[in-house]
Amino acid sequence: MADWKIKRQILQAASFLLVLTGLLTAYIIYLSTWEADSLANNPLNMRGAAARADIRRGAILDAKGRVLAQNRADGSRSYPMGESMAAVTGYNGEKIGSAGVEGHANRELLGLSDDLSHLGPASQLFQSEQGNDVKLTIESDAQQAAFDGLDGRKGAVVVLDAETGAVLAMVSSPSYDPNDIEANWQALSKQADGALLNRAVQGMYPPGSTIKPMIADAALAESVTNEQEVFDCSGTLDVGAGETIRESHGEVHGKVNLRKALTESCNVTFGTLGMRLGDEKLKKSFERFGFDKGLGGEILMEGSHLPAFGKLGSGDLAQTGIGQSTLLVTPMHMALMAAAFANGGVIMKPYLVQQVITPGGTVIQDTRPTKWLTATTPTMAAKIDSFMEDVVTKGTGRAAQVSGVRVTGKTGTAENAAGEDHAWFIGSAELRNRRIVFAIIVENGGSGGTQAAPIARKVILSLQN
Template identity: 35%
Template sequence: MTQNIKKLGYFLLFTFVTLILYLTYLVMVQGEQLARHPQNQRIAAQEAGIIRGTIYDRTGTIIAETNWRGKQGERVYLKQDQLTPFSHITGYVSQRYGAFGLEASYSKELLGLTEADYLENLLDRILNRTPRGNDLVLTLDTVLQRTALNALGGRRGAVVAMNPKTGEILALASSPTFDANEIDRPEVWKQLNQDKLNAPLLNRATQGAYPPGSVMKIVTGAAILSQQILKPQDKIQCPGYTVIDGQRIKDNRSHNSVDFNKAIALSCNTYFALEGSKLSWDQFEDNFKKFGLSATPDIGVPVRSGTLAKGERRNLSQLAESSFGQGDTLISPLHMALACSAIANNGIIMKPYIVKEIRKPNGKPISVTEDSLWLTATDPEVAKQIAQGMVAAAKWGTATAASIKGLEVAGKTGTAETQGNSLPHAWFVGYAPAENPKIVVAVIVEKSGSGGIIAAPIAREIFSMALAR
């Protein structure tokens, strides 16, 4: 009998200690994550009595605000031209379906539930005032965002625009979009989730996984030049194809004698397949990482990191295909904008961000995001050489549709093959003005054709609007 009581005692003690350790883990390790989780009903209960903070764009335009009626608030999102242009970024906050986007990642700030808000909340309780959360000021520009979505014209795709010198993201458009004002309606939610073809809830700008096609050549080009595989002036012969590891790799046409600049400007697959396959897989992957393509920058919305071939797939022919953006390589438009920023900014990638400022309802700043270096992707000399090829592409190569009269533009097109018999993805990355870059743009339009015909004109519209402003 005594032995049984001891065993029971040990069991209860073990259970108690295990419970204490688990609760400690939840509070100390998982506490912040659970507190911010979009399905956290505790926050939802607290929010019911709080006026959620306003979200502004960089010019002061209201993107999201709470209309307060009596003791209840209604979240309202900016709607223009029948579009809610920031739905994939601000996301939504819903009593039924939780929160997404900045509404989720900055929920505590928007509700004024951070440690810095403790005294203010205490005063609200003492004075019986309705609490009000903090405001967010974004780096995004409503006019550029709307221009990007209108240029996509409802086609599946994305546009990313950013300042290469600061890391500020100016536009982050994903198409098709959805109306965040209607998200609480069960029939709307059901329709959005059942539309597998268009996937309107997917933020293609940051979560899209696409073969980059020839826009990848600006990254591979940096590796070729950095490893001194050949000199920029060295020429190869392009008969319109090459054979690597027994596999015939087609080009868009015969380019005859090709040096580095011409290979960028005319998007010669043969050049990059031959020279890229002289790299080792370790060198190729290291360069991939230097450009931040495998990273997941914390910008407040979900980001999918870029991926390369794995394991046994890493053979010579796969390396050759990956060198010009085919094979198993998958990258998001945000990552390609960041890679292009390295070329525009002398090899440096600034840390990307969307939230510029968190401030009190009275306008007093709580925190301001400072510009900071993120990665050193390549040497300034290498970036300058690639830039020359991109300027040539916009002047007389494949990217002439992105050129603007009286302004020097740098660009690189991509036409990425897809599975099946569908049209290829149309890509463009570039920046303007070429001599003093103020904006980088990455465009993808899914299964639509040539990058030079489809994507480059969209970039031109963004360049023109941004520089006019």
């Protein structure tokens, strides 16, 4: 009887241990699969931090192989282009962490892969002492031209390849020098609207008249007007409730069709179209062009602030038609809108990292262009594109003209409740082997035609060869 009790106790203990072993095995499998990525990247993972400290960080290169960031002998980072490239490279510091490409491509620059990180301590047997190089789509000449064009003024410039989405330049001003950012961190981090804000993707602005190409597209697509209709601009538009919209500088455009209204940036015409479109059709247009969407991936773009569609009165509808009301957008998104008209209605997803290259020269990642969305039809895109060409050849965007290059554009002078008007210019240029698009804003700059359009010309010239 005693032997049977002992055997039963042993069996119970063995069963308990077997269940416990099974639970432990299941938990290990869970950690090594579902939780592996978060644990490998956790800042409290001291094993990973210790391993990374022994790795020489790879270089960041521009599209032509020019060094944008590299390690010094003491392991700190050097940034040859300094503040002009800071919006792209970001920074990497022992005490302040990383941002920009230094942050997004951190694992690639350290030569870490998901496969290795899942091996635990054994990963160090296979880990190289030299990280990978990261080659970007950025073209340094265009980046420098854009930075010089802003000339220290607050603002941003975004330049994209319309057919691929490759980011050719992304500038934010004021900027900081990533070479000595740790020494200046305390002062920089206290500036809410300062150099650490990447205005190209995080700055929120009323688009002003640069939204008018999209409103023209919507008005034609929704049949609230046609190319033959003539609008009579007296300089003032009555939007009801005792409110009016006026033309800039008291101008009177007289009788204009849609093409001429865009060329001359007629507020009366586009305020009228905003009211005709109404809430639902305006909302539909903004959604077609992705203003309700995020990008995801390596470019962290702030989401647009759209008007409260469904609750807008005639005054707000008219103001939305001219890019005002409560509408706020980023320069990156305005470049994407311009891309729709330059690329047959298709907007490609923007990207910065072109290749990841091992120390031995092997390309282990090569980004392929992907479509983000289809905003409009090829026929409509070509029509609006031709309207925008008139803006540069005959209208307010003449300062962007480049001899021998077809340039399109739309100027904007966006009202700013906090100060002087913002100066905008968006558009495209047909170069020898590609079509580029751009969005430029000069904060408190006033006229887009005189302040932002000349920067576009500088960028186009830098990319012409």
